[in-house]
Amino acid sequence: QVRLVDSGGGLVQAGGSLRLSCQASGRSFSRNSMGWFRQAPGKEREFVAAITWSGGSTKYADSVKGRFTISRDNAKNTVYLQMNSLKPEDTAVYYCARDSLSYVIRTMDAAYEYWGQGTQVTVSS
Numbered sequence: 033q034v035r036l037v038d039s040g041g042g043l044v045q046a047g048g049s050l051r052l053s054c055q056a057s058g059r060s061f062s063r064n065s066m067g068w069f070r071q072a073p074g075k076e077r078e079f080v081a082a083i084t085w086s087g088g089s090t091k092y093a094d095s096v097k098g099r100f101t102i103s104r105d106n107a108k109n110t111v112y113l114q115m116n117s118l119k120p121e122d123t124a125v126y127y128c129a130r131d132s133l134s135y136v137i138r139t140m141d142a143a144y145e146y147w148g149q150g151t152q153v154t155v156s157s
Contacts, residue, residue: 033058034056034057034058034130034146035056035057035058035146036054036055036056036128036129036130036146036147036148036149037054037055037056037057037148037149038052038053038054038126038127038128038148038149038150038151039052039053039054039055039151040052040053040151041125041126041151041152041153041154042152042153042154043154043155043156044118044153044154044155044156045155045156046118046119046120046155046156046157047117047118048118048155049114049115049116049117049118050115050118050153051112051113051114051115052068052112052113052115052126052128052151052153053110053111053112054066054068054110054111054112054113054128054148055108055109055110056109056110056111056130057109063085063134064085064130064131064132064133064134065082065083065084065085065130065131065133065134065135065136065137065138066082066083066102066104066111066128066129066130066131067079067080067081067082067083067128067129067130067131067137067138067139067144068080068081068082068102068111068113068126068127068128068129069126069127069128069129069141069144070122070124070125070126070127070153071124071125071127071150072121072123072124072125075124077127077141078093079093079139079140079141080092080093080096080100080113080126081093081096081100081101081102081113082102082131082137082138082139083102083103083104083111083137084134084135084136084137085106085134085135087103087104087106089137090102090137091137091139093139095121096115096122099115099116099117099118100113100114100115100116101113101114101116102114111128113126113128115153118153118155119155120155120156120157121155122153122155123153123154123155124152124153125150125151125152125153126150126151126152126153127147127148127149127150127151128147128148129141129144129145129146129147129148130144130145130146130147131143131144131145132144132145
């Protein structure tokens with residue numbers, strides 16, 4: 033069984049920064065690609081960023097490219113999302129997720145088999 037716990041969300045002013053963390057427990061954390069998604073009120077869940085098991089490859093949604101950075105520490109079973117230059121449109125519940133594969137980066141949420149509970153990020157203007 034795999035459990036993901038998201039944390040680090042909060043209220044921040046536009047232009048500010050937050051770092052989200054996703055702590056994993058269970059088997060095979062280091063063998064799987066990981067991703068971050070978000071869902072704003074009234075909108076569908078969307079891809080934000082993903083990273084392969086080794087951390088050697090990453091991918092970002094165009095809307096966050098250059099502002100967000102995904103990273104992982106396999107020794108700590110943790111994946112991070114550093115968010116800088118935050119905008120009001122970044123307001124959403126953010127979820128980390130574990131892909132069923134290791135060497136690929138996928139953006140569709142159906143590819144991810146385990147999900148965190150979500151952490152709220154609110155950016156005020």
